[in-house]
Amino acid sequence: MTAATAPTTTKRQRRRSRRPLSHSARRIPGWIGLGLVLLTVIYPMFWILMGSFKTQPEFLSEPFWSLPQQWNFDNYVSAFTEGGLATYIKNSVIAVFPSLALILIFGSAAAFALQVLVWKGRSVVLILFLAGIMVPTQMILLPLFTVYYQIGITSTIWPLIITYTAIGLPLTVFMLATFMRGIPREVFEAATIDGASIWRIFANVTLPLVRNAIFTVALVQFFFLWNDLLIALTFVTSADLRTIQVGLLNFTGQYGAVNYGPLFAGISVTVFGTLALYIFLNKKVMTGLTSGAVKG
Amino acid sequence: MEKVFRNRMATAVMLTPALAVYTFVMIIPIMWSVTYTFQSGNAISGFEFVGFDNWIKFFQDDTAIDALMFTLRYAVVMTVLQVAAGYGLALMYIFFLQNKSPLVRTIIFFPVILPTVAVALMFSRIFEAAPTEGPINTILQWLGGDLTDFLGTPGTAFWIVILMDVWRSMGFYAVLLYAGLVDIPQDVMESARIDGAARWKLVRRIVLPLSLPVLLSALIFSINGTLKVFDSIVALTNGGPGTSTTPLTLYMFRTSFAYGQYGYGSTVAFVLTILCLLVTIFIFRSMRRDVTE
Secondary structure: OHHHHOOOOOHHHHHHHHOOOHHHHHOHHHHHHHHHHHHHHHHHHHHHHHHOOOOHHHHHHOOOOOOOOOOOOHHHHHHHHOOOHHHHHHHHHHHHHHHHHHHHHHHHHHHHHHHOOOOOOHHHHHHHHHHHHHOOOHHHHHHHHHHHHHOOOOOOOHHHHHHHHHHHHHHHHHHHHHHHHOOOHHHHHHHHHOOOOHHHHHHHHHHHHOHHHHHHHHHHHHHHHHOOOHHHHHHOOOHHHOOHHHHHHOHHHHHOOOOHHHHHHHHHHHHHHHHHHHHHHHHHHHHHHHHHHHHO | OHHHHOOHHHHHHHHHHHHHHHHHHHHHHHHHHHHHOOEEEEOOOEEEEOOOHHHHHHHHOHHHHHHHHHHHHHHHHHHHHHHHHHHHHHHHHHHHHHHHHHHHHHHHHHHHHOOHHHHHHHHHHHOOOOOOOOHHHHHHHHOOOOOOOHHHOHHHHHHHHHHHHHHHHHHHHHHHHHHHHHOOOHHHHHHHHHOOOOHHHHHHHHHHHHOHHHHHHHHHHHHHHHOOOOHHHHHHOOOOOOOOOOOHHHHHHHHHHHOOOHHHHHHHHHHHHHHHHHHHHHHHHHHHHHHHO
């Protein structure tokens, strides 16, 4: 833009102004690079989706770029019934959602107690929570397994719910406390003058103000728990309690290594299911953000 | 008025649930794990005090040392590559796409939220050699290359893991670093441009120094995550071929649950914890030095 307006004749500017076409021409390598990045992101997913409609002979004799010769959902039906995908999804749902609810309730209350309420030693407790983010999960697995085994709940979904709740708390408390720090102190003081009790300040003043933060934290924690493999692999001891990640890991074994169709269908259900959920929730977050802005 | 915020009852009621769960499910087990490092046995057979045997065993165990080295190598290579890829993408969002970037940002972010297991299964199909050839092997053979068993060869298996994890994480680091780059004042860049700074010089002299804080936080984030790598390796190579791609996390999991050695498993986990602690302290200290200078 300077080339057109500035009359100065430094070497570089002269070169730019002499070639008016070069601006778009210079962008070509950039577009090619961008195209390649997008291709490496999108093509594998597309390939899996196409594969989920192919039959076994097509996998073995057709080249990889060929499109499926029929569009039916046989592979999906097989993945859900024989593959047990329906059970896995159900298990994931009943493990993740209660944990998520507990994380958000406990986490927002604790963040409020640590950030808004005034008491001695609150910064020490906040640091204690912060330390939990760093410690690898492997450090807690063995004692927990011992306890779960001794009280006899290893064949239920409870070990997952308990462990998920604890794992999610440090980051949630820390993030929500950070957001609550951003609320001006005057807001709380004004509420007190109006005669609001501390419970009302929490429920009717603070929570609405950090609503978007809670949304964000919920989104992060949801994907973190939904995609968890380590904890599920450790505490799930029976096949009918497998979460979707553990189930998928054993998918190949269930069919023998050669039955590609249902495997591709299983992968594409989890991939596109997660993707759809993300796009849906992301939109929700966006509308939440804008409606908050209008009201505020 | 301050009295309202010094409400002991409210503090107790609000803090107790979270603190209780956190204490009983994380803090106590962590300390309990440390006591396991001086014992042998498991949940089913019972425990026995063995002193420093587990620690001596760790430093004499070649597989353990290999796992330690793999963890370090993976963390360093991965951190460099994913932060570099993210930074490259973030620069592209800012300078090349400018205000056309939201859709591209969203698409490149997709792999971040996909389940690791599904992505790993996908990558193992893409790089498959037998019984059917995956796309990469087909293309390689067109170009006159040989059929390569990428995941069955220790040297290439490592790079396939790296490639997959860069694919999965670059969108995240791109968005993280983009958020930092957007904060650089436009007039600073504008005046540099008017002074005739070429694009590359602009990046090196102005953008890079100004984005150092966010780069450092990306670095901390990355190194802390990569030292704990587990999911992608279990799902893609399961530590193989042999134990060539086995990090400490997976080695701990094997010794504990496949061989039932809780004491030794805890020792491996504790080594990993110390490693995370040291790296975090090291980065924080070098960061503070940067700020004071």
